[in-house]
Amino acid sequence: MQNYNFLDRSFDACLKCHACTATCPVSNVSLEFGGPKHLGPELKRLTDNQQVIDDKRIELCTLCGNCDISCPENVHVSTLTAYAKAIHADIEGTKLRDHVLSNAELVGVAASAFAPITNAAMTMKPVRQVMQIVLGIPAERKFPQYRFNNFKRKYRKTTSETKRKVAYFVGCYATYNAPEVADSFVEVMKHNGIEVAVPKQKCCGVPMFANGKMEQGLKNAKYNIESLLEYTRQGYDIVLTCTSCTFAFKKEYINYLQSADAHELAKHVYDADEYLRMLKEAGEFNSNLAPMNDKAGYYAPCHMKGQGIGNPAMDILGLIPGYEIQDVAAGCCGQCGTFGFKEEKYEISMKIGKSMSEAIADADADYTVTECGMCRNQLEQLTTKNVKHPMQVLAQSYVKNLEESVHASPK
Amino acid sequence: MYDEIIVGQGLTGLLTAIWSREEGKQVALVSTGLGKIFQSAGVLDILPGEDSRFADLMEKYKLNTCSRLTIYEAAKKYFQLTERIGYPYQGNIEAPITIITGSGNLKETAFYPDTIKPIPEQGHVVIVGFEEVVDFLPKYVKGNLQKSRPSLHVDTMTVSLGKGSSRTMSQLDAAHLLDQEKVCQHVLDQIKIKMAAKKIAKPELFIFPAALGFNKWRKVLEQATIQLQAAITEAPGMPPNATAIRLHDKLKKEAIKLGVRFYENTTIIGAKIEDNKVQAVITSANLEIKSESYIIAAGGMLGGGIEKTATGYKDKVLGLDLDHHGCYMSCPENVWLVGASNGMNVTQYGITGGVYSILSCYQTFTARKQHMKLGGLQHAKL
Ligand SMILES: Cc1cc2nc3c(=O)[nH]c(=O)nc-3n(C[C@H](O)[C@H](O)[C@H](O)COP(=O)(O)OP(=O)(O)OC[C@H]3O[C@@H](n4cnc5c(N)ncnc54)[C@H](O)[C@@H]3O)c2cc1C
Ligand code: SF4
Ligand code: SF4
Ligand code: SF4
Numbered sequence: 080m081q082n083y084n085f086l087d088r089s090f091d092a093c094l095k096c097h098a099c100t101a102t103c104p105v106s107n108v109s110l111e112f113g114g115p116k117h118l119g120p121e122l123k124r125l126t127d128n129q130q131v132i133d134d135k136r137i138e139l140c141t142l143c144g145n146c147d148i149s150c151p152e153n154v155h156v157s158t159l160t161a162y163a164k165a166i167h168a169d170i171e172g173t174k175l176r177d178h179v180l181s182n183a184e185l186v187g188v189a190a191s192a193f194a195p196i197t198n199a200a201m202t203m204k205p206v207r208q209v210m211q212i213v214l215g216i217p218a219e220r221k222f223p224q225y226r227f228n229n230f231k232r233k234y235r236k237t238t239s240e241t242k243r244k245v246a247y248f249v250g251c252y253a254t255y256n257a258p259e260v261a262d263s264f265v266e267v268m269k270h271n272g273i274e275v276a277v278p279k280q281k282c283c284g285v286p287m288f289a290n291g292k293m294e295q296g297l298k299n300a301k302y303n304i305e306s307l308l309e310y311t312r313q314g315y316d317i318v319l320t321c322t323s324c325t326f327a328f329k330k331e332y333i334n335y336l337q338s339a340d341a342h343e344l345a346k347h348v349y350d351a352d353e354y355l356r357m358l359k360e361a362g363e364f365n366s367n368l369a370p371m372n373d374k375a376g377y378y379a380p381c382h383m384k385g386q387g388i389g390n391p392a393m394d395i396l397g398l399i400p401g402y403e404i405q406d407v408a409a410g411c412c413g414q415c416g417t418f419g420f421k422e423e424k425y426e427i428s429m430k431i432g433k434s435m436s437e438a439i440a441d442a443d444a445d446y447t448v449t450e451c452g453m454c455r456n457q458l459e460q461l462t463t464k465n466v467k468h469p470m471q472v473l474a475q476s477y478v479k480n481l482e483e484s485v486h487a488s489p490k
Numbered sequence: 491m492y493d494e495i496i497v498g499q500g501l502t503g504l505l506t507a508i509w510s511r512e513e514g515k516q517v518a519l520v521s522t523g524l525g526k527i528f529q530s531a532g533v534l535d536i537l538p539g540e541d542s543r544f545a546d547l548m549e550k551y552k553l554n555t556c557s558r559l560t561i562y563e564a565a566k567k568y569f570q571l572t573e574r575i576g577y578p579y580q581g582n583i584e585a586p587i588t589i590i591t592g593s594g595n596l597k598e599t600a601f602y603p604d605t606i607k608p609i610p611e612q613g614h615v616v617i618v619g620f621e622e623v624v625d626f627l628p629k630y631v632k633g634n635l636q637k638s639r640p641s642l643h644v645d646t647m648t649v650s651l652g653k654g655s656s657r658t659m660s661q662l663d664a665a666h667l668l669d670q671e672k673v674c675q676h677v678l679d680q681i682k683i684k685m686a687a688k689k690i691a692k693p694e695l696f697i698f699p700a701a702l703g704f705n706k707w708r709k710v711l712e713q714a715t716i717q718l719q720a721a722i723t724e725a726p727g728m729p730p731n732a733t734a735i736r737l738h739d740k741l742k743k744e745a746i747k748l749g750v751r752f753y754e755n756t757t758i759i760g761a762k763i764e765d766n767k768v769q770a771v772i773t774s775a776n777l778e779i780k781s782e783s784y785i786i787a788a789g790g791m792l793g794g795g796i797e798k799t800a801t802g803y804k805d806k807v808l809g810l811d812l813d814h815h816g817c818y819m820s821c822p823e824n825v826w827l828v829g830a831s832n833g834m835n836v837t838q839y840g841i842t843g844g845v846y847s848i849l850s851c852y853q854t855f856t857a858r859k860q861h862m863k864l865g866g867l868q869h870a871k872l
Contacts, residue, residue, distance in 0.1 A: 098528045101662050101730040110655035110663060117657055136656055148755045151523030151794065329775070330755075346776060360491060360780075379746075387756030387775045389518055393749070408746040434705075 085162055086337070090120035090127075092152040099146035099156050104381075104411035105139050108430040112139040115146035119159040133170040137163040139427065141415035142289045144326070144385040158334040161288050168291025176215050181290035181417060183251040184282035194227035215422040221460040223256040223452060230258040234265065239274040239315065243363070245354075246310040247275045248303070248328070250321035251282050252452030260452075263474035264320050264351055270477040271358060271365045276315065279306045283324040288331065289416050300332045304340050311347040318354045320470055322450045323416065325350045326382035350383070350450070352391035352469055359398070368473075369480035370400040375472070376407045376444035378435070378458060380451035381415075392450060392469040399476045404448065409438035414457035428457075436461040448472060491780050492518045492751070495771060497758055497807055498787035498795070500525020501844060502829035504741040505851040506785055508571065511748040513859070518779060519745065520753040520771070524738060525789060526841070531726035532700065532733030534579070534601035534844025536586060541598040544583045547846065551836050557849065564852030565601065572603075575740040577707075579603050583845065590697055592626050592661075592727015594634025600845050603733060605702055605711055607695060607723035609635075614643040614693040616720075618681060621650045622659040625728040626699035645690050649680040664701035665732035668710050674703070678717045693720050700724040700731035707736060753779065761808040768808065768822050783824040784808075785854065790816065790830025792840045803834075828854045 093116070100106050100114040113136035126132050137160060146156035168177075200206045204218070211218045231254050239245060245268055253261040268275045280303055287296030307317050319325040328348045332341040349357065358364040377393055396404050413431030418424050439447060439462045446465040447458055455466040494510050496503050499521035507519045536542045537550065548557060561583050572579040581587065581601040587608040588596050596609060609615075617635075619628040628646035635644060651659075651667050667673045685691075696714065702724055703710030714722045726733045746752065753773065762769040762778070770778045788795025788807050796816050797804045803816040811819045817833035818825075828850045830842045842850075 096529050097660065097662075097730045098524050100657075100660070101528065101735055102524070106657075106663075107666055110653060110657065110659065113657050144755070149524050149528075151525070153522055153757065384752070385755045387520075387753045387773060388777065389751035389753050389779075394751070406746050406749065408743040 087123070087155055087158055087334070089153065089155040090123045090159060093120035093124075093154050094152055095121075096151065098149040098151060099154075102145050102149040104143060104145060104413065104431045105141060105427060109139065109427050112136055115140070115156045115160060118163055119146065119156040120154050122163055123159045131166050131170075133167050134163060135167065135171070137167050139424065140164060141411075141418045142285075143381040143411050143415055144330075145381055145411060148385055155334055158331075161293065161331075161335070164289075164291040165293035166291075168293075173290065173292065174215070176421070177290045177417070181286045181292050181295075182282075183286045183417075194225045197225045211422060216420050217422045217425040220420055220425065221456060223252070223456050225255055226258050228258065230254045230261040233258070234261065234277055236274070237276055237278065239276040241272060241274040243273045244310075244313075244315040245273050245275050245318045246278045246307060246315040248280055248283070248307070248317055248319045248324055249277060250319065250324040253320055257452055257468070260320055260468045260470055263468065263470040264318075266474040267351075267355070267470055267477060270367075271355070271363070276310070278310050283321075283327040285323045285327050285331070286417050288327075288335075289418065293335070297335060300327070300336060300341075303328075304332065304336075304338075304344050308340060308344055311344060315347070316354065317344070317348045318351055319348070320351045320450065320468065321452060322350060322380045322383040322386070323453070326385055329386055350386065350388060350391060352395045352450075353388050355395045355473075356391045359395075364398075365477075366398055367480050367484075368399045368476040369483055370402075371472070371476055371479075372401045373446070373472075374403040374444045375405075375446055375448045375467075376439060376442040376464070377404050378407060378409055378412070378439065378447050378449040378454060380449060380454045381411050383450060392448065396448065396469055396472055399472070402472075402476075405442060405444070407438040407442040407444075407447075409435040411435070412454045412457040414453045416453050419453075419457060429461075432457050432461045439464060492516045493782050494518070494785060495520060495779060495781040495783075496785045496787055497521070497771075498525060498789055498793060499523070499742070499752075499754070500787060500789050500793055500829070501527045501741075501847045502789075502851050503787035504738075504745055505568070505571075505848065506787055506828060506854065507745045507750045508741065508748060509567070509851065509855050510858075511745065511750050517749075518751040518753060518781065520756060520758055520773065520779070522755075522757040522794065525793060527734050527738050527844075529729040530731070530734045530844070531591065531599075532603065532731050532735075532737055533589065533599040533606060533726065534581075534848065535597070535599050536583070536843055536845045538838055538841050538843040540838075541586070543586070544845075547843075550838070551846065557853075560853060560856075561845070561849050564848050567852060568601070568848050571744075572737075572740075575744045577603055577736050577740045590631070590635060590723070590725045592631070592699060592725050592731075594631035594725075596635070596638050601848075603737070605700075605707060605722070605724045605733060607721050609639065609723075610642065610694060611639065612641045612643075613695070614645070615695045615697060616645045616647065616685075616690060616693045617697045619646070619648045619699065620659075620664055620677075620701070621648055622653070622655060623651075623661060623664050623699055623701065624658065625661065626725070631697070631725065645688060645693070647681065647684045647688070649677055649684070652676050660730055661699045661701040661727070662704070662730040662732055662735055664699065665704040665707075668701060668703045669706040674710055674713060678714060681718060695721045695723060697723055697725050700726035700733040702732065704732055704736060707732070753777075758807050763808070763822055766820075766822050767824050771808070783826060783858075784822075785826045785828060786831040787828045787851075788831055790833070790837055790840070790842070792837075793830060795831050796833075826854050826858065
């Protein structure tokens with residue numbers, strides 16, 4: 080591991096007010112976890128410039144970032160816990176399963192190459208039982224599907240010729256598991272007169288950070304920063320459809336790397352809905368949206384909340400005539416990326432998810448809208464409602480409008 | 491893009507957001523962390539740190555006589571809201587009640603949730619602690635209580651929640667455990683056994699730490715009241731107190747459901763001001779957010795909205811000049827101040843009490859409504 084004594088003095092400001100622990104989704108359902116106050120600022124104060132301490136309890140931190148949202152003193156709590164995780168993984172070693180799970184991209188490439196087989200196998204009981212025994216991935220846990228015709232295979236544009244230029248960081252989920260999200264995004268941008276380029280990219284690193292594989296995650300971070308800066312320096316905006324990837328670009332790269340490049344890139348990074356909201360404010364948004372009489376419940380992913388951007392998905396979907404959308408005001412979903420795939424964390428994941436599923440049931444909408452693919456996995460496991468990405472809803476409305484205007488206009 | 495941007499997620503920020511949203515306004519709330527209710531006892535005091543009547547508040551804060559009427563309306567609106575969100579508050583501003591804190595000291599408070607009851611002058615009370623929650627020690631609580639209530643008969647006991655913990659268990663942790671029916675019953679059974687062993691019969695009141703359930707507080711309270719056949723109170727002490735966190739949690743969820751846009755994990759670091767009007771605020775994430783008006787609910791010095799420097803007070807939100815009371819020298823015409831943002835005149839030991847928070851929110855709320863009616867002419871500052 081590189082530098083145990085990473086530089087972050089934000090712990091000095093800690094008041095020991097407990098706000099972080101009182102709102103940590105894991106602390107709220109489990110007494111096994113040491114909690115953010117203790118494993119963040121307090122542990123760092125104890126070990127800063129001293130002998131490192133490996134605290135096994137840090138395994139339960141999901142890097143959801145709710146502690147940062149709650150802290151009144153701007154302590155970088157989840158940065159401190161991320162390093163504590165890295166130290167622990169380094170000293171204790173990483174399980175085979177965690178290697179597999181943290182390599183979302185490698186798994187994506189392999190699994191989508193054999194997609195029909197992978198998907199079928201993942202629903203077969205004996206296969207899942209072997210997976211539980213060998214890898215410690217619980218047999219009851221739902222898995223996202225893999226697609227043979229993944230987005231990388233079919234979309235190969237690397238430059239944009241339109242006035243506004245968008246470089247799309249697709250992320251593993253929309254590349255391998257849900258290419259329909261990526262397709263919808265490209266469609267939505269097309270309706271706004273913007274051609275989308277897809278730069279060279281590697282997994283954002285979020286699953287690596289979450290498994291304590293800091294060094295590998297930072298390698299990916301540096302690769303992405305270098306690749307994307309080439310674009311931003313030519314006037315491209317970086318737009319993403321996965322809120323965890325966006326969160327990494329805006330917050331984690333900056334906090335972990337503390338480099339000028341990371342800061343420079345973050346200035347050009349937008350969540351897809353945030354980007355559209357910006358277009359709207361600039362008077363460039365195409366509001367030819369066909370009415371949709373749906374009633375949707377919005378589930379806000381933790382990594383969306385942590386970006387400090389309000390609620391752009393609801394702002395944008397609210398522009399569709401007749402469309403009703405309400406934030407169900409749920410907390411963390413409990414899937415937390417790779418966390419919920421682990422046998423020993425499954426029970427905690429389900430406990431966290433319980434209040435989320437109650438909130439979804441209370442809202443009683445036609446379906447749920449959320450940006451995060453991992454949240455979607457948990458929503459599909461714990462609720463009866465279908466789940467859509469905001470880009471899918473928006474694309475549908477644009478396409479419908481086009482079809483209707485073709486019908487309406489005389490031949 | 492918004493009608494209103496509120497800076498702060500304390501009691502004043504959340505109340506203002508909800509009340510504005512109910513009027514159909516487009517509302518954004520920007521905050522660095524949760525406000526001070528999180529650390530509070532969850533009961534709303536008149537003057538923090540001392541027993542007082544509303545007249546004391548009026549005198550200290552130089553409030554006009556209208557405020558006496560206004561506080562009744564404000565309290566009513568607050569009670570209605572807390573009722574609707576499932577955590578009702580009650581109380582009378584002219585007749586505060588005396589409650590017990592987690593250290594056994596007594597204090598007066600004006601507005602309180604259903605889990606809080608007054609401490610009687612005499613009779614028989616039982617203080618119950620949890621083995622696992624070390625912040626609340628029944629014998630110590632009893633010692634302090636008897637200093638101010640010598641004629642009260644006090645028994646103490648400690649029971650177990652029956653769960654191990656790898657961290658120091660807080661009152662909030664205990665509250666989450668008591669949400670589980672099994673744990674709750676286990677605790678009540680132990681109390682009954684100890685009462686029998688100690689030959690305790692028919693006490694008037696049981697005193698617990700502020701931990702009687704979180705989401706299921708009503709059920710826990712009901713079960714305890716029925717099975718122990720006595721009144722039950724929580725004694726809020728070291729944070730996190732379930733009394734306070736329930737309030738924050740429910741207010742925040744209500745605001746989200748109503749469609750308030752939360753910009754969290756971010757700080758306002760400045761503003762664009764033209765023609766004596768704020769045009770936009772700028773966040774630490776480099777975002778410019780625009781609104782018709784701006785409400786500063788940043789908690790003054792303790793909340794982080796105002797900083798004391800060697801040369802005087804500094805406005806950390808809009809970056810404007812403050813006088814030697816921490817008040818704006820000249821307030822832009824679309825800016826409104828609530829709670830401790832009104833400067834040092836309204837704070838005591840740096841903080842304002844919960845009663846003033848509610849009053850101040852309500853006054854701003856009504857003044858803004860008036861202002862709208864007048865079509866945006868002059869507005870009365872508090
Ligand atoms: C430890 C403690 C215990 C207390 N206990 C009680 C009690 O039992 N009873 C009682 O009546 N009162 C109590 N108080 C008083 C309490 O402070 C007030 O009652 C009330 O909660 C204050 O609310 P507020 O909304 O005005 O400010 P705060 O709760 O302080 O909220 C300020 C908000 O503004 C945000 N903010 C500030 N600057 C910025 C910026 N530049 N950008 C973005 N956000 C910003 C902060 O992050 C915070 O969210 C207590 C106070 C403390 C500190
Ligand atoms: S990142 Fe999430 S799980 Fe980890 S300590 Fe913070 S709130 Fe808890
Ligand atoms: S919320 Fe912030 S200040 Fe409070 S205990 Fe946690 S790290 Fe410390
Ligand atoms: S956070 Fe984004 S890039 Fe990273 S694993 Fe998820 S989808 Fe892939």
